[in-house]
Amino acid sequence: MKLEEFMTTKIEFIDADRSVYDAIEKMVDRRIRSLVVRFPGKETEHGVITARDIVFRALAKKINPKSIKISEIASKPLVCVDSSMTLDDVTRIMEEHNVARIIVCEQEKIIGVISLLDLMAATLIIRARGDYVT
Amino acid sequence: MLLKKILSQGKKEREVIENIRRHIKLLCTACGAFKIAIETNNRDLMLNVIDLEREGDSIRREIISNIYEGAFLPYLRPDLCKFVEIVDDVFDLLKDTASHYLDAEIPDQIQGECVKVALLNVGICEMLLITFEAMLEGKDLREKTLAIRIYEKRIDDIKLGLIKEAREIPTRNFWEGKILSDFMSGLTMISDIIEDASDYLQMINVSMR
Numbered sequence: 001m002k003l004e005e006f007m008t009t010k011i012e013f014i015d016a017d018r019s020v021y022d023a024i025e026k027m028v029d030r031r032i033r034s035l036v037v038r039f040p041g042k043e044t045e046h047g048v049i050t051a052r053d054i055v056f057r058a059l060a061k062k063i064n065p066k067s068i069k070i071s072e073i074a075s076k077p078l079v080c081v082d083s084s085m086t087l088d089d090v091t092r093i094m095e096e097h098n099v100a101r102i103i104v105c106e107q108e109k110i111i112g113v114i115s116l117l118d119l120m121a122a123t124l125i126i127r128a129r130g131d132y133v134t
Numbered sequence: 135m136l137l138k139k140i141l142s143q144g145k146k147e148r149e150v151i152e153n154i155r156r157h158i159k160l161l162c163t164a165c166g167a168f169k170i171a172i173e174t175n176n177r178d179l180m181l182n183v184i185d186l187e188r189e190g191d192s193i194r195r196e197i198i199s200n201i202y203e204g205a206f207l208p209y210l211r212p213d214l215c216k217f218v219e220i221v222d223d224v225f226d227l228l229k230d231t232a233s234h235y236l237d238a239e240i241p242d243q244i245q246g247e248c249v250k251v252a253l254l255n256v257g258i259c260e261m262l263l264i265t266f267e268a269m270l271e272g273k274d275l276r277e278k279t280l281a282i283r284i285y286e287k288r289i290d291d292i293k294l295g296l297i298k299e300a301r302e303i304p305t306r307n308f309w310e311g312k313i314l315s316d317f318m319s320g321l322t323m324i325s326d327i328i329e330d331a332s333d334y335l336q337m338i339n340v341s342m343r
Contacts, residue, residue: 128281
């Protein structure tokens with residue numbers, strides 16, 4: 001089963017110089033838990049900001065999210081995997097980096113994001129398929 | 135297994151089972167052709183999807199008439215017929231969606247997501263076939279139906295994004311917008327009906343135990 005079948009291709013971006021409040025707004029509006037942060041340069045040099053980063057690095061420390069830039073708390077560089085990788089490889093990399101979602105790239109271009117839930121769904125489908133080949 | 139015994143009896147029963155299998159396999163082929171057609175913008179291939187629906191229709195008629203000519207015990211017949219009718223509903227919807235595709239111009243903004251839904255439709259369809267085979271072997275269908283629900287949920291998630299995206303697409307007139315909207319709802323509703331079909335298989339399976 002290919003990664004492409006299970007990754008989310010709708011990726012939301014935000015510029016690194018915007019405020020954390022802007023990121024919160026976007027995440028609430030789109031009902032998502034992470035955004036890819038645009039830094040100048042190649043796409044693989046972008047970062048990521050997650051709800052976890054916002055809560056632990058800003059809100060819990062009583063920092064006003066309007067007065068702090070995304071670039072100050074975003075994680076960088078992105079943990080990227082190639083679209084040709086297997087689900088097992090991706091699971092291992094996520095475990096190594098202790099991340100809940102990972103960016104899928106193809107020739108230095110971001111093409112999707114795969115989360116732990118996506119991995120779980122893919123694994124369950126593989127189990128259900130067994131060795132059946134159509 | 136009682137079910138295995140019931141389903142593998144006489145010649146007529148075996149004929150019905152083989153035809154149901156053929157019916158679902160044909161649906162997988164139709165979904166696969168639909169996916170390639172939309173991905174490569176191949177209108178001839180999309181016309182083939184419409185032809186496959188006609189073939190599916192004739193298999194359905196054959197199955198129903200075989201059942202009512204005496205295949206299976208009478209109490210089993212309505213459930214099997216209902217399952218076949220549901221699979222046929224998927225063919226109908228696929229045909230309508232293919233026709234809408236031929237009428238509409240799919241905007242670039244939603245092309246990728248539409249291909250993705252079409253790919254997931256192929257997956258869910260294959261999973262229905264796997265579930266059917268598992269039922270014939272008297273296996274537990276729990277994992278199979280869960281996989282079908284996972285596919286359906288993923289398509290549902292994409293549907294929400296598609297609708298949002300579609301609101302931003304300018305349309306020249308009412309009909310252009312309606313055809314595109316019908317195409318999108320058809321494309322994303324195929325999985326709902328396949329989920330219904332799998333629920334039916336689960337029901338037949340449980341009631342035979």
